[in-house]
Amino acid sequence: MESYPEKMWRFPCSYRENLLIVAALMLGGLAAQLVIGPFDYFFLHYPVNVVLGALILLLALLGRPFSRAPLFRWLGSVPWAVSLILGLMVLSLIMGLTPRLLHLPPEPDFFLRLGLAQMTSCWPFVLIYLLILLSLALVTVRRLRFKRGGLLFFLNHGGLWLLMAAAGLGAADLRRHVMYVNEGQVEWRVYGENKEVLELPLAIRLDDFDLDFYSPKLALVDRHSGRPQPEGRPDWHQIDPGRVDGRLGQWEIRVLEYIHQAVPGEGGGYREIPMPASTPAAHVLARNLASGEIRQGWVLSGNRYVPLSLLALDDNLVVAMTQPEPRRFSSKIKVYTREGQEREAALEVNHPLKIGPWMIYQYGYDQASGRLSPYSSFELVYDPWLLPVQAGLILLAAGALGLIWQGRRRRAAV
Amino acid sequence: MTWTEFNYLAPPAVGLWWLSAAAVMRGRRRLAEAALLAGLAVFTVFVAAFWRDLGRPPMRTMGETRLWYSLFLSGAGYLAYRRWPYPWLLAFSALLASVFAIINLLKPEIHSQALMPALQSVYFIPHVTVYMLAYALLGVAAMAGLVQLRRLKRGQADPELYAFLDNVVYVGFGFLMLGLLSGAAWAKEAWGHYWSWDPKETWALVTASAYLLYIHMRLKDIRPRLTLGLLSLALLLLMITWLGVSYLPSAQGSVHVYS
Numbered sequence: 001m002e003s004y005p006e007k008m009w010r011f012p013c014s015y016r017e018n019l020l021i022v023a024a025l026m027l028g029g030l031a032a033q034l035v036i037g038p039f040d041y042f043f044l045h046y047p048v049n050v051v052l053g054a055l056i057l058l059l060a061l062l063g064r065p066f067s068r069a070p071l072f073r074w075l076g077s078v079p080w081a082v083s084l085i086l087g088l089m090v091l092s093l094i095m096g097l098t099p100r101l102l103h104l105p106p107e108p109d110f111f112l113r114l115g116l117a118q119m120t121s122c123w124p125f126v127l128i129y130l131l132i133l134l135s136l137a138l139v140t141v142r143r144l145r146f147k148r149g150g151l152l153f154f155l156n157h158g159g160l161w162l163l164m165a166a167a168g169l170g171a172a173d174l175r176r177h178v179m180y181v182n183e184g185q186v187e188w189r190v191y192g193e194n195k196e197v198l199e200l201p202l203a204i205r206l207d208d209f210d211l212d213f214y215s216p217k218l219a220l221v222d223r224h225s226g227r228p229q230p231e232g233r234p235d236w237h238q239i240d241p242g243r244v245d246g247r248l249g250q251w252e253i254r255v256l257e258y259i260h261q262a263v264p265g266e267g268g269g270y271r272e273i274p275m276p277a278s279t280p281a282a283h284v285l286a287r288n289l290a291s292g293e294i295r296q297g298w299v300l301s302g303n304r305y306v307p308l309s310l311l312a313l314d315d316n317l318v319v320a321m322t323q324p325e326p327r328r329f330s331s332k333i334k335v336y337t338r339e340g341q342e343r344e345a346a347l348e349v350n351h352p353l354k355i356g357p358w359m360i361y362q363y364g365y366d367q368a369s370g371r372l373s374p375y376s377s378f379e380l381v382y383d384p385w386l387l388p389v390q391a392g393l394i395l396l397a398a399g400a401l402g403l404i405w406q407g408r409r410r411r412a413a414v
Numbered sequence: 415m416t417w418t419e420f421n422y423l424a425p426p427a428v429g430l431w432w433l434s435a436a437a438v439m440r441g442r443r444r445l446a447e448a449a450l451l452a453g454l455a456v457f458t459v460f461v462a463a464f465w466r467d468l469g470r471p472p473m474r475t476m477g478e479t480r481l482w483y484s485l486f487l488s489g490a491g492y493l494a495y496r497r498w499p500y501p502w503l504l505a506f507s508a509l510l511a512s513v514f515a516i517i518n519l520l521k522p523e524i525h526s527q528a529l530m531p532a533l534q535s536v537y538f539i540p541h542v543t544v545y546m547l548a549y550a551l552l553g554v555a556a557m558a559g560l561v562q563l564r565r566l567k568r569g570q571a572d573p574e575l576y577a578f579l580d581n582v583v584y585v586g587f588g589f590l591m592l593g594l595l596s597g598a599a600w601a602k603e604a605w606g607h608y609w610s611w612d613p614k615e616t617w618a619l620v621t622a623s624a625y626l627l628y629i630h631m632r633l634k635d636i637r638p639r640l641t642l643g644l645l646s647l648a649l650l651l652l653m654i655t656w657l658g659v660s661y662l663p664s665a666q667g668s669v670h671v672y673s
């Protein structure tokens with residue numbers, strides 16, 4: 001342990017003192033919450049957030065020439081950092097244990113007014129976050145040096161500072177909207193938080209929505225209860241061209257034919273026609289293991305246009321098909337911006353489109369209609385601070401690789 | 415190549431991985447490395463040919479993702495072992511790689527089990543694999559921490575053990591951070607934002623904070639027992655993040671709970 005010269009002004013150096021200060025700050029934050037209500041991110045809108053970030057950096061820069069000043073020594077000390085990290089951990093733990101509220105009820109009780117159910121706009125959280133930013137900035141600047149070991153320290157602490165500053169202070173400028181577009185139409189309006197209609201600087205035309213699904217499963221279902229059998233641990237047979245034979249309860253089954261996109265054909269059969277109204281169909285042969293009885297017929301889960309079809313085995317049991325699960329859904333869209341830019345794209349989950357400062361994501365569709373969904377929905381995200389966030393992520397990733405490579409280098413003595 | 419050939423290629427790979435684990439624990443390092451790499455080679459040949467014959471990356475079903483777990487675990491485990499020659503690190507990677515191969519052998523029904531669209535991402539496999547390596551390292555750290563705690567209670571901490579402990583925590587925490595960061599990058603691509611304070615994300619932050627506490631508290635030799643105890647607490651938090659979040663009241667509506 002280092003020892004501090006007596007003549008200097010004392011600053012809080014034990015864990016106990018630092019923890020007490022953090023606890024007092026959090027209690028003070030809660031009191032502020034009760035008096036003035038939750039922290040309003042609107043306040044941080046550009047350029048306020050940039051000014052605040054610059055102030056923190058300025059303080060950190062001052063910490064270099066005045067590194068012996070008690071204030072700076074304290075704000076850059078390990079016990080202070082540990083106390084702040086513990087504070088953040090406790091607040092996140094509360095957040096992780098309790099359900100989050102999106103909106104406060106009109107007459108919140110005392111506990112709700114403390115704001116812990118909306119932690120990110122709760123004063124204690126905001127205070128700790130800002131103090132961590134300050135502490136990180138201070139140690140990053142103080143330890144900036146072109147020496148071995150200096151780089152890894154910079155990657156981890158500077159990277160985290162950049163990430164937390166851009167993500168936290170930038171949060172006020174972030175905008176996220178969900179837009180619903182009907183097929184064949186152009187939309188530029190979204191609903192705001194209070195259901196008011198907002199007009200966005202870009203419009204989307206939906207040319208086509210398509211959904212591809214996995215081949216469904218077959219199950220034995222009790223026709224009275226509707227529950228899959230055997231009760232409790234039902235058997236499923238995944239339809240798979242590689243495995244046509246299977247077993248469901250006391251019945252051996254074979255899929256004679258499987259049509260992924262079937263529509264009714266002549267004579268009670270089905271044929272493959274790739275169109276939105278089609279549905280998967282399986283021609284199934286079932287043989288009772290005990291009696292040798294044989295049943296044969298088509299099994300379909302059906303949709304709005306093609307009726308459901310079950311294969312009756314006996315008075316109680318039928319073979320049924322599960323609703324197909326989506327494998328991929330995609331929307332062919334054309335985007336227009338106010339500046340006159342136009343872009344066509346096929347959006348999919350995990351494949352968003354970036355246009356200017358906006359990112360457009362495939363969001364959802366009408367699940368009840370599946371492939372026949374009349375609309376597709378998109379999430380539009382405007383994040384002017386994405387670039388510094390990504391830079392922070394990259395620095396931190398490099399720092400993590402550095403930790404993996406270097407481990408903890410042995411120092412003289414600890 | 416198809417899943418049929420897997421039944422012939424996977425058992426030799428599994429055998430080689432077991433040989434590797436057994437050899438490294440008996441100090442036969444050369445043999446262990448050779449066996450691990452041979453198993454990896456057999457597996458790589460299968461995955462490459464499987465990919466070619468499928469005509470798409472094998473990334474769409476549960477069974478297919480298990481292939482990558484085996485591949486990445488043995489590969490990343492080998493690299494980590496080359497840097498940090500702890501025998502258990504290699505043994506763990508080899509055994510876990512074989513577990514995923516065995517799951518594919520014993521449960522052919524997962525070969526075609528659907529992977530929901532959000533999971534179909536290039537970040538998925540690396541994300542999961544680095545977390546598995548982090549679990550292994552941090553699990554060992556927690557155990558070694560308990561050993562050190564006992565030494566401390568009996569009087570004297572072992573400086574060698576401290577050096578080992580800190581090293582393993584730094585390396586494990588590095589992998590943990592890679593997992594967190596790849597998760598953020600993935601979330602940006604799939605859900606529109608890199609961090610949404612989803613319960614799983616929040617718990618990942620709690621866990622990372624606990625390890626940060628250890629790392630920073632070790633810089634000063636104050637409260638050594640508390641510091642060592644943190645490693646067990648942090649491992650518990652890690653387990654909750656991994657397995658327990660789905661059961662918490664806060665997790666209703668989490669996007670990261672896959673039943």
Ligand code: HEM
Nearest residue numbers: 076077078081084085132135136139143153156160629630
């Ligand atoms: C990704 C997250 C972080 C990692 C990987 C990390 C890692 C480290 C490491 C390895 C050291 C020892 C460096 C050395 O002595 O050469 C250190 C020191 C330190 N860290 Fe962190 N840290 C992180 C986050 C933080 C945060 C959030 C704070 C502040 C709240 C902080 C404050 C400090 C302080 C004050 C020191 C001592 C610096 C000094 O002695 O000059 N760190 N950190």
